[in-house]
Amino acid sequence: MRALQGLRGPRAPSLPLLLLCFLAAVRRSLEDGLSTAAPFTSLPVQEEMMTEYSNLSLESHNLSVTAAPITSLPVEEEMMTKAAPITSLPVQEEMKTKAVPIISLPVQEEMTTKYSNLTLESHSISMTAMPMKENNKGNQICVDRGIMLQRNVTLERPNMPAEKNITLERPSNVELTCQFTPSGNLNAVNVTWKKGDKLLEDNYLVNATGSILYTQYRVAVINSKQMGSYSCFFGEKKQQRGTFNLKVPEINGKNKPLITYVGDTVVLICKCQDCLPLNWTWYSGNGSVQVPIGVPVNDKYVISGKHANETRLKITQLSEDDQGTYWCHAIFELGESEGHVELVVLSYLVPLKAFCAIAAEVVLLVAIILLFEMYTQKKKKPSDDGKEIEQGEQLKLDDSNGIENSGPRHRKNESVGQ
Amino acid sequence: MAYRAEPPDGGWGWMVVLSAFFQSALVFGVLRSFGVFFVEFVAAFEEPAARVSWIASIGIAVQQFGSPVGSVLSTKFGPRPVVMTGGILAALGMLLASFATSLTHLYLSIGLLSGSGWALTFTPTLACLSRYFSRRRSLATGLALTGVGLSSFAFAPLFQWLLNHYAWRGALLLVSALSLHLVACGALLRPLSLAEDPVVGGPGAQITSLLCHGPFLRYTIAITLINTGYFIPYVHLVAHLRDLGWDPLPAAFLLSVAAISDLVGRVASGWLGDAVPGPVARLLMLWTTLTGVILALYPVAEVPTGLVALTVAYGFTSGALTPVAFSVLPELVGTGKIYCGLGLVQMVESIGGLLGAPLSGYLRDVTGNYTASFVVAGAFLLAGSGVLITLPHFFCFSAPTSKPQDLVTEALDTKVPLPEEGLGED
Numbered sequence: 001m002r003a004l005q006g007l008r009g010p011r012a013p014s015l016p017l018l019l020l021c022f023l024a025a026v027r028r029s030l031e032d033g034l035s036t037a038a039p040f041t042s043l044p045v046q047e048e049m050m051t052e053y054s055n056l057s058l059e060s061h062n063l064s065v066t067a068a069p070i071t072s073l074p075v076e077e078e079m080m081t082k083a084a085p086i087t088s089l090p091v092q093e094e095m096k097t098k099a100v101p102i103i104s105l106p107v108q109e110e111m112t113t114k115y116s117n118l119t120l121e122s123h124s125i126s127m128t129a130m131p132m133k134e135n136n137k138g139n140q141i142c143v144d145r146g147i148m149l150q151r152n153v154t155l156e157r158p159n160m161p162a163e164k165n166i167t168l169e170r171p172s173n174v175e176l177t178c179q180f181t182p183s184g185n186l187n188a189v190n191v192t193w194k195k196g197d198k199l200l201e202d203n204y205l206v207n208a209t210g211s212i213l214y215t216q217y218r219v220a221v222i223n224s225k226q227m228g229s230y231s232c233f234f235g236e237k238k239q240q241r242g243t244f245n246l247k248v249p250e251i252n253g254k255n256k257p258l259i260t261y262v263g264d265t266v267v268l269i270c271k272c273q274d275c276l277p278l279n280w281t282w283y284s285g286n287g288s289v290q291v292p293i294g295v296p297v298n299d300k301y302v303i304s305g306k307h308a309n310e311t312r313l314k315i316t317q318l319s320e321d322d323q324g325t326y327w328c329h330a331i332f333e334l335g336e337s338e339g340h341v342e343l344v345v346l347s348y349l350v351p352l353k354a355f356c357a358i359a360a361e362v363v364l365l366v367a368i369i370l371l372f373e374m375y376t377q378k379k380k381k382p383s384d385d386g387k388e389i390e391q392g393e394q395l396k397l398d399d400s401n402g403i404e405n406s407g408p409r410h411r412k413n414e415s416v417g418q
Numbered sequence: 419m420a421y422r423a424e425p426p427d428g429g430w431g432w433m434v435v436l437s438a439f440f441q442s443a444l445v446f447g448v449l450r451s452f453g454v455f456f457v458e459f460v461a462a463f464e465e466p467a468a469r470v471s472w473i474a475s476i477g478i479a480v481q482q483f484g485s486p487v488g489s490v491l492s493t494k495f496g497p498r499p500v501v502m503t504g505g506i507l508a509a510l511g512m513l514l515a516s517f518a519t520s521l522t523h524l525y526l527s528i529g530l531l532s533g534s535g536w537a538l539t540f541t542p543t544l545a546c547l548s549r550y551f552s553r554r555r556s557l558a559t560g561l562a563l564t565g566v567g568l569s570s571f572a573f574a575p576l577f578q579w580l581l582n583h584y585a586w587r588g589a590l591l592l593v594s595a596l597s598l599h600l601v602a603c604g605a606l607l608r609p610l611s612l613a614e615d616p617v618v619g620g621p622g623a624q625i626t627s628l629l630c631h632g633p634f635l636r637y638t639i640a641i642t643l644i645n646t647g648y649f650i651p652y653v654h655l656v657a658h659l660r661d662l663g664w665d666p667l668p669a670a671f672l673l674s675v676a677a678i679s680d681l682v683g684r685v686a687s688g689w690l691g692d693a694v695p696g697p698v699a700r701l702l703m704l705w706t707t708l709t710g711v712i713l714a715l716y717p718v719a720e721v722p723t724g725l726v727a728l729t730v731a732y733g734f735t736s737g738a739l740t741p742v743a744f745s746v747l748p749e750l751v752g753t754g755k756i757y758c759g760l761g762l763v764q765m766v767e768s769i770g771g772l773l774g775a776p777l778s779g780y781l782r783d784v785t786g787n788y789t790a791s792f793v794v795a796g797a798f799l800l801a802g803s804g805v806l807i808t809l810p811h812f813f814c815f816s817a818p819t820s821k822p823q824d825l826v827t828e829a830l831d832t833k834v835p836l837p838e839e840g841l842g843e844d
Contacts, residue, residue, distance in 0.1 A: 259585035351588030358595035365602040366502075373608060 118220065119172040125162045125242035126179035127234065162242040167249050169275050169332055171222040178232035178242045180213045190235030191215050196228055221246065224335035248332050249275040251339030259344050264318050268341045270328035271310035277330035277337075280311035285325045285340075320345050421613045424552060425753060430608055431550035431558065437606035438543045438562035441501075444600050445481070445508075445536045447569025448593065449474060454577040458586040463521050473524050480533025482768030485541040487534075489761025490621040492542035496609040497757075504538025505600025507531060512594030516587045532597070539600050541764055545756040546607050548748045553692060555748065556701075560688020560741035567681040567737075571674075614754035624758040633750050633810050634759065637699075638766050640805035641743060644706055645770035647798035650778045650791060651713065651732060652676075658788040662720065672726065676733035683737030691742045696811075698745045703806045705739035710799030717789035750809070774798070 168174070182189050186208050193200040193215070204217040215232055227246045234240045251272045260266045270280070282303060283290040293301050293313070302314040311328055323345045329338045425431075452474050459470045492500040511532030518524045544559070551558045580589035618624055628634050655676070659669040687705065691698050712732045719725050744760075751759040778791035806812070 256582070259583070259588075261585070261587060346584070346588070351584050351591045355591050355595045358592070359598055362595075362598040362602050365599075366605045369602065369605040 118222075119170070120175065121166070121168070121172050122175040122177065123164060123166055123244055124177040124179065125164055125232070125244070127162050127181070127240045127242055162240075163245065164243070165245045165247060168221060168227070168246055168334055169249055171220070171333055173218065173220050174246065175216060175218050176230055176232070176244045177214060177216045178234070180215075180234045180240060181211055182213060182234070182236050184236065186211065186213055188236065189213055190233075192233045192235070193217050194231045194233065200230075221334060223333065227335055248335045248337045249273070249330075251328060251330050251337050253326075253328060253339035253341040257342040257344045259346060260318055262319055262345060262347050265314065265316045266318060266343065268313040268315070268326055268328075268343070269310060270330075270339045270341065272330060272337070272339075274309065275330070275332070276308045277332055279331040280305065281329045281331065282311070282313050283327040283329065285327055290327055315343075318345050320347065421611045421615060423613050425550050425555075425612065426610070427551050427553050431547075433606050434543075434547050434550050434608075435558050435562050437603040438547050439565040441539055441543050441565070441600060441603045442563055443565035443569035443573075444597055444603070445540050446566040447573045448597065449477060449536075450566070450570045451573035451577050452477075454574055454581065455586060455589070458581060459521070459524070462586060465521050469521060473521075473528050476525055476529030477533040477536070479768065479772065480530055481536040481540065482764055482771070484534050484537025485764035485768075486625075486758070486761035488538040488541045489545065489757040489759075490625075491538070492545070493621040493624065493757045497542040497546040497607045498604055498609060500542050501539045501604030501607055502601045504535045504542075505598060505602075505604055506535070507538065508535030508600055509594045509597040511535060512590050512597055516590035516594065535597075535600075539604065541761050542757060543603070543607065544744055545760045546610070548744065548756050548760075549610050549612060549753045552748075552753075556691025556698060556741050556745045557685075557688040559744045560684040560686075560691075563684050563740055563744075564681050567677050567684070570677060612753050614752055618752070618754035621758055624755045625762065628751060628755060628759055628762060631751065636805055636808050637746060637750055638763050640802045640809075641763055641767045642770040643798050643802035643805065644739070644743070645767040646774040646777075647710070647713065647795035647802075648736060649771055649774050650795040651716075651736075654775075654778055654782070654788055654791060655729070657782075658716075658792075659725070661787060662725075664722075672729055675726070676729045679730045679733030680737030683734035684741055686734075687738030688741040690738075691745055697809070698742050698749060699806055699809045699812060702739060702742040702746055703803045703812075705735050705742065706799050706803035706806065709735040709739060710796040710803065713792050713796035713799065716792040716796075717787075746809075770798075 166174070180189070191206050191213070193204050200217070203219065204215060207214040207216070213234065217230065217232065219226055219230070221227065227248070229243055229245050231241050231243045249272050251270050253268075253270050258266060258268070268282075280303070282293045282301075284293055285291070293303075300316055302316075303311065304314070305311040311330075313326065313328070315322060323343055326341050326343060327338050328341070329336050456467065456470050456473075459465070459473070460467055463470070488500060488504065508531075511527045511530070514527040514531065515524055518527065544562070547558055547562060548555060577589065577593070580592055584592065618627070652673075656666075656669045656673060659672065660666065664672075687701070691701050694701060709732065712728055712735060716725075716728060716732075719728050747759050747763065748756050774795070778788075778795065781790040781794060782788050784790075
C-alpha cells in the first residue's frame with residue numbers, strides 16, 4: 001500500500017530538487033511556446049544547471065488519456081501558463097515526495113550511474129477520474145536526474161485503458177510516468193506498478209502537485225528480460241490502469257502473396273523503418289513449424305542486404321515445393337522481431353490453359369462469322385443463274401447485307417474477297 | 419464484281435461498327451491501361467521508369483507510322499485479311515513478351531511486333547467503316563470510338579486483377595489471348611465494293627494523287643496541328659492539378675470525369691455531325707476552336723469549381739472533335755481513296771502527337787508552371803481550326819455532302835467508262 005501519508009511531512013527535498021522542478025515547469029512552458037515571459041527572469045541560473053546534466057541524451061514520448069473532453073485542452077494550456085509563474089512556487093514547496101520513495105532515491109541514483117552511458121528515454125501516461133478542475137492545475141514533473149521534455153496529447157475516453165507502445169532497439173534507461181487526477185482525496189489513492197502480473201517493489205517514486213498524482217518508474221533495459229508490459233495502477237473507487245508496452249521494432253514483409261512460376265528466380269525482401277538489427281535470419285514455414293534456411297546448396301538460397309535495415313533472400317530454380325510462408329527474423333540486443341512473406345509458385349500450365357481456352361473461343365468465333373457469310377453468299381449464288389426470273393428474289397436476298405437497292409446491278413456475282 | 423453506288427448506311431455496317439468498337443478497345447484500351455504493367459516491369463527488371471515507359475512509346479510510334487502500310491495493304495487485299503493478320507501479330511507480340519528476360523526483349527516484342535500488328539488493324543477498320551456509311555458516318559465513327567474510353571475503364575482493373583493472380587508473365591499471356599479477338603473482329607469486316615474503286619486505281623496511284631490533292635494536304639496540316647495540342651491536357655492535367663495543391667485521388671477522379679464527358683461528347687458529336695447539313699469540316703472547326711479556347715482558359719481558372727467545369731467542357735469538346743475529324747476525310751478524298759488517305763493522315767499527325775507532350779513538358783520546365791503549355795496547346799488547336807477554314811465548300815450553306823460521283827469525275831480523267839452511266843439505267 002503506497003498511500004500518500006507523508007504528503008505534508010518533513011520538508012526534506014533538497015533545494016536543487018525544487019529548483020529542478022521549477023526548471024522543468026519553466027522549460028515545459030517554453031517548449032510549448034506559451035508566452036509568459038515575466039516569470040522567467042531567473043532563466044540564466046537555470047540554464048547553468050541544465051548544462052550540468054546535458055551529457056545524457058533524452059527522448060520523450062507522451063500520451064495522456066483523460067476523462068475530460070478535448071475542449072478542455074485550451075484550458076489545460078492556460079493552466080500551464082498559470083502554473084509557470086513564480087507565484088506557484090510556494091505550492092511546490094509544499095508538494096512532497098513520500099518518505100519511502102526518497103529512501104529508494106539512492107538506489108535509483110546508483111542505477112543511473114551504473115548505466116549512465118545509456119540513453120535515457122522518458123514516457124508518460126496521464127489519467128483522470130473526472131474532468132479537470134480549473135484551479136491547481138500544474139504540470140510539472142519532478143526528476144532528480146536529467147531534463148524532461150514533455151508534450152501532452154489529450155484523448156478523451158473515460159475509463160478506457162490507457163496504453164502506450166514504446167519501440168526500443170538499443171539498451172537504454174527508460175522512465176515511465178503516470179499522472180492521475182483523482183476525484184477524491186489524493187491520500188486515499190493506492191499506487192502500484194506491475195510488470196506483466198508481477199508486482200514491482202521498488203524503483204519507483206510517487207509525487208503530488210495540487211490535485212494531480214504522479215508516479216514514476218525507472219528501469220534500465222539491457223536485454224530482452226526487461227522488455228514487456230509495465231502497468232501503473234491507481235486504486236481509487238475504480239482502479240485506473242496505464243500500460244506501457246516495451247517492444248522491439250516491427251518488421252515489414254509483404255501482405256500480398258508473391259506469385260512466381262516454376263523455374264523462376266525470386267527475391268524476398270524484409271525491411272523495417274529506422275532500425276539497425278544486429279543480424280537477420282530466414283526461416284521457411286509449413287504450417288506452424290519454422291525450419292531455418294541453412295547452408296545453400298547449389299546457390300539456391302542467397303541471403304544479402306543492401307542496407308542494414310533490410311534483408312533479401314534470393315531463391316533460384318523455384319519448384320512447387322518452395323511454396324509457402326517465409327519468415328525473416330531480425331535480432332536485436334533486446335529481442336527478436338519477425339515479418340513474413342508468402343510465396344506462391346504456379347506452373348506454366350495454369351495461365352496456358354486459360355490462353356488455350358480463349359484462343360479456341362476466338363477460332364470458334366471466326367469460324368462462325370465466316371460460315372455465316374458463306375451461307376448467306378450461297379443463298380444468293382443459285383439465284384444468279386436465272387438472272388431475269390429471280391430479279392425480285394435477288395432483291396430480297398440482298399437484304400442479307402441490309403441494303404435497300406436503289407438500282408439494278410451490272411454483275412450479279414459478289415466476290416467474297418477481293 | 420458489283421459496285422454499289424452509295425455506301426450501305428446500315429445493315430452489315432452496324433456489325434462493322436461493332437467490330438471497330440472492339441478493335442479500338444483492344445488497341446487503344448490496352449495501350450492506355452499498360453501503365454498497370456509498368457510498375458511490375460520496373461520491379462522485375464530493376465530498370466528506371468523512364469526506360470520502361472519507352473515500351474508504350476515505341477508501340478504507339480510503330481502503330482502510327484505503320485498506318486500507311488496497313489492502308490496500302492488493305493487497298494490491295496481488302497481490310498479483312500489485313501486486320502486478321504494484324505490481330506495475329508499483336509497477339510504474337512504479347513505472347514513473346516511473356517517470356518521476356520530483359521527490357522530490350524520487351525521493346526521488340528510489345529513495341530515493334532504488337533505495334534505493327536496494331537498498325538495493321540486500326541486504320542483499315544476506320545476506313546472500312548467510313549466506306550459503309552455516308553449519311554450516318556459521324557454517328558457510326560463516334561459510336562465506334564467510344565470503345566477507347568470504355569475500355570480504359572474496364573481494362574485497368576482487369577489488368578490489375580490479372581497481375582494479382584498470374585504475375586506479369588501470366589497476365590501478358592492472357593492479354594495476348596485477349597488481343598486474339600482482333601482476328602475475330604477482322605473477320606467481321608466484309609469487303610465492300612464501291613463505285614469509285616476501279617476508278618481510283620491501285621495504292622501507288624492513290625497515294626500520288628493524294629499528295630497532289632490540295633484540300634487533303636491542308637486537312638493533314640490542320641489535323642497535325644490539332645494533334646499537337648490535343649494530348650497535352652491528358653498528359654499534364656494531373657500534374658497541373660497537383661501543382662495547384664490538389665490531392666492525387668481527387669485529381670485522378672477528375673480525369674475519370676473528363677473521360678466520361680469525352681465519351682458523351684463523341685456520341686453527341688457523331689449524331690450532330692450527321693444531323694447538321696453541310697460539310698462536316700465546319701463542325702470540326704467549331705469543336706476545335708472551343709477546345710482551343712478552353713485550353714487557353716485553363717491557366718486563368720484557380721477555383722476548384724472552375725477547374726472542374728473546364729475539365730468537363732474540355733472532355734466533351736475534345737471527344738466531340740474525334741469522330742468528325744475522321745468524317746471529314748471521306749468527304750474530301752472520297753471513299754475510294756479512304757484507306758490510303760487515312761493511313762497518310764495518321765502517319766503525319768503522329769508527328770504532332772509525339773512532339774506535343776515533350777514540348778509541353780519543356781515549357782513547364784522553363785517557365786515553372788503549366789500556364790505556357792496549356793496556352794501553347796490552345797494556340798495549336800486554334801491554328802489547326804484556322805487551316806480548316808481553307809477547305810473547299812466551307813462557307814457554302816447549301817452545298818450537300820460530296821457524292822462519290824463528283825469526286826470520281828474530279829479526281830482522274832480516265833477513259834474507263836464511268837459506272838454511273840450504267841447506273842442511270844433502270
